[in-house]
Amino acid sequence: MDIEILGSLIVSEGGIPVMPTAPKVRQVLAILAFFAGQVVPIAVLTDELWAGRPPRSARTTLQTYVLQLRELITLALPAPGRGKKALTAKDILMTCPGGYLLNTRGGTSDVREFERLAGLGYRAVGDGDHAGGARLLGASLALWRGAPFADVQLGKQLEMEAARLEESRLCALDQRIEADLRLGRHRELLAELTVLVSRYRTHENLCRQFMIALQRSGRWSDALEVYRKLRGTLSRELGLEPSLALRQLQRSILLDHSQMTASDSVPRAVRAV
Known part of the structure; x- marks a missing residue:
């Protein structure tokens, strides 16, 4: 069974959607798919579906949902070959003591692949291989098609997992941009960072990276404007000031800009003295 969660939910068996x-x-399938290979307790499923206020018929209703999923899985299973034991839906969506388990039988998972590639990318960057790290982290991010569980009604458990996945994506994105900056790709990053800073208006490190990319591209005033907007947003929405590191970067850009301006204002004949 193959599972895709990083965007709309896609679960398929032998290439046939389930x-x-x-x-x-769909919510039950989503949480079973996320925890594929692990027993998901009935209590967790019940809480996910009914937010701590299950109806009296919750257990029976959950069993009905599992039955509906097994019917869909059965439609996707191939006919048994001669002399081979037929694979059944119960072999895939298994009843276990205290809960249910989705047995993927070695199928793919975009979440697991994202985590694998991102982990390799972090290690490459840690070893000083910024080109390899940027490539691996970029590959991990390319698996994302949208928000996790984009077309699934989310309860408490899935909301928490979706938030964790989004945070993991932001960490991978942050490290990939950092690697690209170290590789001198500041101009290539400008368009991407423009969108990211607009989307994550209080994310200081994205603003820092945008300021660095703009400074290195000779756009000092634009870099200072990014800082000004961030400072205003932090003050207005959170009652905070930018971090010390960001304030130091702003001062560095101001100094760099003033030195360049002073240099440009000196007559050429004077410079030659």
């Missing part, structure tokens, strides 16, 4: 349309059945 996708319920009913929101709560």
Whole structure:
């Protein structure tokens, strides 16, 4: 069974989609898919579906949802070959003591692949291989098609996991941009960072990276404007000032800009003395 979570939910068996349309059945599939290979306790499933206020029929209703999923899985399973034991939906969506387990039987997972590639990218950057790190982190980020569980109704558990995944994506993105800056790709980053800073208006490190890219591209005033906007947003929305590191970067850009301006204002004949 192959699972894609980084965007809309896609679960398939042998290339055939196993996708319920009913929101709560889809929700059950999403949490089982996220924890594929692990037993998901009935209590966790119940809390996810009914937010701590399950109806009296919760257990029976959950069993009905599992039955509907097994019916979809059955439709995707191939006919058994001669002399071979038929694979059943119960072999894939398994009933276990205290819960259910989705057995992927070695199938793919975009979350697991993202984590694998990002981990390799972090190690490459840590070893000083910024080109390799940027490539691996870029490959991990390319797996994302949108927000996690984009078309799934989210309960408490899935909301928490979606937030954790988004934070992991931002960390990978941050490290990939950092590696690109070290490789002198500041001009190539400008368009991407323009969008990111607009989307994550209080993310200081993205602003720092944008300021550095603008400074290295000779756009000092634009870099200072990024700082001004961030400072205003932090003060207005959070009652905070930018970090010490960001304030030091701003002063560095101001000094760099003033020195360049002073140098440009000196007559050429005087410079030659």
